[in-house]
Amino acid sequence: MELIDHNLRTLKKYFSMDFYLRVCAQKPSEIVELQNDFYGEGIAAKCYQQVSLFLKTPTHLSLSFSSNTHTYTHQLCINKLNSIADNLGRNANSKPQRGTLVILGLGAGYHINKLMSEIRYTDVIVIEPDEKHYAMACQHINFASLKAECQSRGGSLTLLNTENYQQFLTQVKQLVKKQGVHLLADISVYRHYSTPMMDRIFSDFKQWRNGFASMWGYLEDELLGLKHTCENYQNTRVGAHENIFSEFSSFPVLIVGNGPSLDKDLQHIKTQQDRALIVSCGTSLSTLMKVGVTPDFHIEMERTSVNFEIKEDELCDPRIKGVVLITLSTIYPKLMQQFDRRIVFTKGNDLGAELASLSCKGSKPLYHCNPTVTNMAVAAFLRMGFNNIVLLGCDYGYIDQNKHHSQLSSYYDPNNALSNVSFDNEMAVMGNFRPHVFTSRIFNEARSAQERLLAQYPLAQVKNASDGAFIEGTQPVEFTELCFSSNGKSEVLSKIKEYAVEHTGSKLDCGAYFSHANERLNSLKQSVGRANSVTGVVSILNAFIVGLRENKDSLIYEILLSGSIKYIVGTIASHINHLPLSSWTDYDTQMRKELQSMLDALMKKLSHG
DSSP, rough: OOHHHHHHHTTTTSSHHHHHHHHHTOOHHHHHHHHHHTTTHHHHHHHHHHHHHHHOOOOOOEEOOOOOOOOOOHHHHHHHHHHHHHHHHHOSOOSSSOOOEEOOOOOOOOOHHHHHHHOOOOEEEEOOOOOHHHHHHHTOOOOHHHHHHHHTTTTTTEEEOSHHHHHHHHHHHHHHHHHHHGGGTEEEEEEOOOHHHHHHHHHTHHHHOOOOOOOHOOOHHHHHHHHHHHHHHHHOOBBTTTTTTTGGGTOOOEEOOOOOGGGHHHHHHHHHHHTTTEEEEEEEHHHHTTTTTOSSSEEEOOHHHHHHHHHHHHHHHHTTTTTTEEEESSSSSSHHOOOOOOEEEEEETHHHHHHHHTTTTOOOOSOEEEEEESHHHHHHHHHTTTTTTEESSSOBBBBSSSSSTTTTSSSGGSGGGGGGOOOOOOEEBBSSSSSSSHHHHHHHHHHHHHHHHHHOOOOOOEEHHHSBOOOOSSSSSGGGOOOSSSSSSSHHHHHHHHHHHOOOOOOOOTTTTHHHHHHHHHHHHHHHHOSSSSHHHHHHHHHHHHHHHHHHHHHHHHHHHHHHHHHHHHHHHHHHTTSSSSGOOOOOHHHHHHHHHHHHHHHHHTTTO
């Protein structure tokens, strides 16, 4: 009874009062009955046996960042840290010295202590929705001791009463945001028993892990976007454009991506081009032009000059002179100037958008508009008031990794730089018209972003005619089964083009934000020098990222600085997890030198704007 009371006092600190009281209300006789039904005889032995099976083939993912030739400040640091770790004996396939353990199902709990005795997990996250299981575990394990053990290893114990998959994603995302991305460096998922929710968490492990480790951004990319935003603001109107065309909400919009399934629908697009708005997205412009279809709208969002140079021939084609460009303020200015008619949004979680907002020149940013141009297309047309959307070639996956885009696309032109791009079968996801398709990390994040966006527009009718990944919130349909009314397109286009030709400029000012960011980086540099260990450095970096959100201007500093630092946190964590403990001191000494040099380089770049 003393153990139970002790455990209940610990659980009270983790849960809402409602859930805690439900745990306390469980009767001993009901717990005995649950144990007998769940385990039968030999509870601990059965838990240990399951652990032994798990350890033969652990469900585990390690995160690491490869060395490459990019010259971004954080990447140069990663290259040097990788060399240091390799010289000190890093073994990426070794049992990790530290790691995160996600427990799906608590039961009696004996499996947790057994797993921690076999692998040096530092952070334990328990997913258990049932108060009966928490009550059962109170009779068998000591939660306070478990918490203390995690803390002694430099980690933490998290107990969650998660009720559904989306809540799981939200809770773990917040946990990573609060504690740090080192949680993702080495992570295991242990399923003690099955429910539909736990089975999905288990089967989608790689998807959600990759999602949490995606789209961090980095300083140079933010500075480039800001430079373009400042220039574009002077030459065009940037706005929210919310529901400006809602009177045409039911008019069909064909959003054309360049996925491999586009090829099957090209001819039907030609038959329907006078009855629907045609929207080309990035490289699908050249594919459409090759079959004689000139889109009504074109979507671009990449900020680098290379994006323009790769597609310069089609972007300067006289046939698209009347096309309306829909884009973000971060776009390469020369690309924007190719279009007389344009509708420009600010991007959610973007440095320029935040600075514009603080200078009272901002507007409601466009969220869920990346990582691909088709994400932006759907976000923009829903924002503008269109609710009848058809997705074509928005595959976010492929049946064959060698056929990852339309066969007419520049990806298969040996004279185009895009032909050097390759794709792997990183994971399988549910297909739109077939059991599954293969996908990449970026494509899968694009699919997830579409689902998050569509959840905010429950009245939208979005039909997915792409033979790729299934997108929750869309209706699978064969495009050839769709025919549209022949009336009204000229009126719709006339009003949109009239709106898109108006351009008024304004000026943005970065003010003192960059100098303040440098002060923060310099303070971080000093703190790194005072850290008492390599894990202390990780803690300081994590605390720095959290601290970027502390005041009203915090989103500016978080956007500007956090991404570059996150990459280093992930790199250091992945290194020490797979280095011998005897090498940690040497790694720490050499790592700090490179980290402080990186911080100096970041400050120099900020000083030069």
